[in-house]
Amino acid sequence: MAWQGLAAEFLQVPAVTRTYTAACVLTTAAVQLELLSPFQLYFNPHLVFRKFQVWRLVTNFLFFGPLGFSFFFNMLFVFRYCRMLEEGSFRGRTADFVFMFLFGGVLMTLLGLLGSLFFLGQALTVMLVYVWSRRNPGVRVNFFGLLTFQAPFLPWALMGFSLLLGNSILVDLLGIAVGHIYYFLEDVFPNQPGGKRLLLTPNFLKLLLDAQEEDPNYLPLPEEQPGPLQQ
Template identity: 80%
Template sequence: SLAQRKRVTYLGVYKLITPFQLYFNPELIFKHFQVWRLITNYLFFGPVGFNFLFNMIFLYRYCRMLEEGSFRGRTADFVFMFLFGGLLMTLFGLFVNLVFLGQAFTIMLVYVWSRRNPYVRMNFFGLLIFQAPFLPWVLMGFSLLLGNSIIVDLLGIAVGHIYFFLEDVFPNQPGGGRLLRTPSVLKAIFDTPEDDPNYNPLPEERPGGFAWGEGQRLGG
């Protein structure tokens, strides 16, 4: 959860634990059974600074908008997306030199949201205006300007695209079908038996609150 990510980051900042105890290392995981690294590498975003704040804002905003929008009443499916994305990133992490995958996970959430809201017009820092599907690429360019490796962003975009294609595109293609199915055990744990049909949520594509990646539906 977001609270767990913040807690681990704060522990790292105040030296109660160090990044060396958290980072993704296949050898330490599989040979020395330090299996916690499969999770902790997603929870650390570095010392408090601009990059940390940037990731926290985007993680909170787009996670919340997905949960309250297209995943409303489908908590088990939301959790399954987390697990599926985390599994793919971990597998890809075996072949790329990345030690922390939290930022890639954030980009994955942004990508899924942006593809599900293709007609939302974004305003990035008041400088760029574009439609939502370009947001992950704009973030990648901004990350490049900050001197960060774009491999992290490319990984998040790739995993987000795989999930979006399997969940939203392929089932609607001729001869296609649903390949991703949420396990019944997750539905039993997370889904409530009834939903309020009179609930009228705020539009998913109205981020609000910050000018970073603010959205507005075209024609609105």
């Protein structure tokens, strides 16, 4: 019964958050069970473009390392901030949300080539946190009960936490940089004099993912009235 309750609760989570979180958990479980190897998942330009192992463009965003504190820490932030974005500023705009993922993923992949980064899931997590934090600047965040600060400081707190754990902060900086580029192009530049939206979600994504709005001028045909009963 507990599993049924958890499954029902999980199905209430918005589609993009549910799909991405489940993909990350299942990928990590497959590696833990030795059904997959991290060597089959990491980003390698030679294998992608010479051997046509194109799945690596996606799988490198799904693996966060073996089960442990780092994995659960990342999953907590993925689930929480992805969901808050999808239920908040992207509510009813699934196509725009997916396009943000695609934009961030492509840009991180291109920049990751310069830094020889093999797994970019953490960078995508930091990007989600950054965009949320800039769109909610007045929210106060409690960081594991240790620190309380305004939301825009959260990505930098995550980077400092990575540093304390002895991890490279290059991935965090990449997530912050890509998050800022998206935020600037989507939220800042269009509101400047002479500015306009440069990130336009392709129509096919909107047709595929967004519910079609009803035409306010549409008048349904009147229902047929039954004729008088024949004696």
